[in-house]
Amino acid sequence: MNTSKTLVYDGSFNGFLTAVFVGFEQKLTHANIQKNSQFQSGLFADTETIFTNIDKAQRVWNGVRKKSNSAVKNIYFAFLSEQNTIEALLYHYIQKLMGGTYLGATDFSDTSVLKINQLSHKVGREKHRMEAFVRFQLTKDDVYFANIEPDFDVLPLISKHFRNRYADQQWIIYDVKRKYGIFYDLQTVEVISLDLTDIQTNSIEKSNAFTDEEYEYQDLWNNYFKSTTIKSRINTKLHVQHVPKRYWKYLSEKKEAV
């Protein structure tokens, strides 16, 4: 009996859930689920291409939800971590969740549970960081624009936070690494992709796209940041721990330091 197979899906979360559905349908004990963008065929592997099917995905999702609410969050967050073998790990986790007679989602002495939990924690931390580190710049078209470069694909997670908070201004948050962004037009949030030739990360070179006032406010913010520091308590190690250097180029108060 065939218990191992390579399943290729389109990279979307629903695509992944469909693949899980197919895996369960064919009773695969091991499913090597791969994104079509990174697909590598094994020498003797049996390969099947998965077409995303919302109904099937929904059935898997509802099944998980019935088992455990914390698992719902953990699976989605861990999926967004984009780790190399995350699909196989999640497949195993869902198998365990569905097959188990008890609720395994809090059993931290199990390796896959602990691993998924840790990954989900990491993604959650990145989400929180992005809610903190987004720095909007006002363009001449009256849109607040921000570039980000998060470690994980957190745009889907932060859109609600920004929608609730900045309900009366148009804004774009653009993921430079993954080349897509979200745009709020005062009504709804939409996914967009832009052709950005010059990414504004530099404090000396001013872009024409932004208003003059924009640079005045950045300057004020910079000044505020400096004058609020207590010189006799300087603790650079702690500072860098909280604001890791890889984010500095997108933070207006740290641009000079880059």
Added chain:
Amino acid sequence: MDFNRIKEKLNILADAAKYDVSCSSSGSNRKNKNNGLGDTGNGICHTYTEDGRCVSLLKILLTNHCIFDCAYCVTRKSNDIQRAAFKIQEVVDLTINFYRRNYIEGLFLSSGIFKSADHTMERLIAVAKKLREEENFNGYIHLKSIPGASDELMYEAGLYADRLSVNIEIPTISGLKLLAPDKKHEDFIKPMRKVKDEIIRYKEERKIIKSTAKYAPAGQSTQMIVGATGESDKDIMYSATHFYKNYKMKRVYYSGYVPISTDSRLPSLGSEVPMLRENRLYQTDWLLRFYGFGVNEILDADNPNLDMDIDPKLMWALRNLNHFPVDINKAEPRMLARIPGIGMGSVHKIISGRKYRSLNWEHLKKMGIALNRAKYFIICNSNDWERRDLDAATIKGMILQSQNGKFKNQYNNQLSLFN
């Protein structure tokens, strides 16, 4: 707007406000209304200063002109510094523009006292009112209650602010007399009591009428300066407990005194900020609020000060060895929380983990427990545990040997050979 003038004022007035340590923006439940601007939630630190403190609010003084002459304060009347004052509209514009760029969670507005307490309080309220009513701003607002402000004004302030705070500054009444002779203890307490009473009243009313307006939803906080008047840790923690209990404080902050004057009543310029002591006080504060300790268990007449070389929980455990060892797999949560090296996060993990299997050292280590401290106080599913009958001093010595804290050079008496 004249940006150069604003920049000058911002530098002076942010510099003067930085000694207020409170920067929390959590605990409120104000939501965005009518598609306006902002909301509040769990609080976000948007950046950190180079001394490692969170920046979540625009923290400024409305003015640093002051009629008082408190020795510990930078903006005291007799200090020869540059003075400035913001217009109400300027503060509103700064807040809104910083907020729209996602720099901050809201505004923390304090002020030097000019003319009178009531006059100052009125101006602070005017800023908050303008933000709420004209700009439909739903972000976080923290206002200072000015000592001596009237009840009517304190009532109004709570309608617009999320949090109100009065800094008690000096934990002992005698210390206050010495350093701030023009201020009366009663003046600090009065606005605090009014706000507490109103919070309770609004809570009661909300139970009956759900649409009752919000009144200071994030509660009150206060701050004490540590190391300015020679007070003991016991004085500080007992008075903190008093405020938590009788005034329903959300937080008491401890601020190590940063020398800013040559006044002979105070530690001289250049003396070190007592950061380690501050750290120990916060640890004690946490034990009181989250770990179920009573203040008299940690500090009493025989032990008026905290140990600097070990944390307060370990200090308590070494004095009470009769409660140990604790069995990880059987003990109740209350007791788990009292084991040195185990935090509340680990307590929850142990409790959910031990439902599935009996835990051993390996499990505990993976959960992130500080075994170098905990191992002397626990037994688990293993034949290997501390069998020797060690006394407190020996355990303390062994733990100190095994750890390498960042403050080690401050309490280590051993001279270093190389360095």
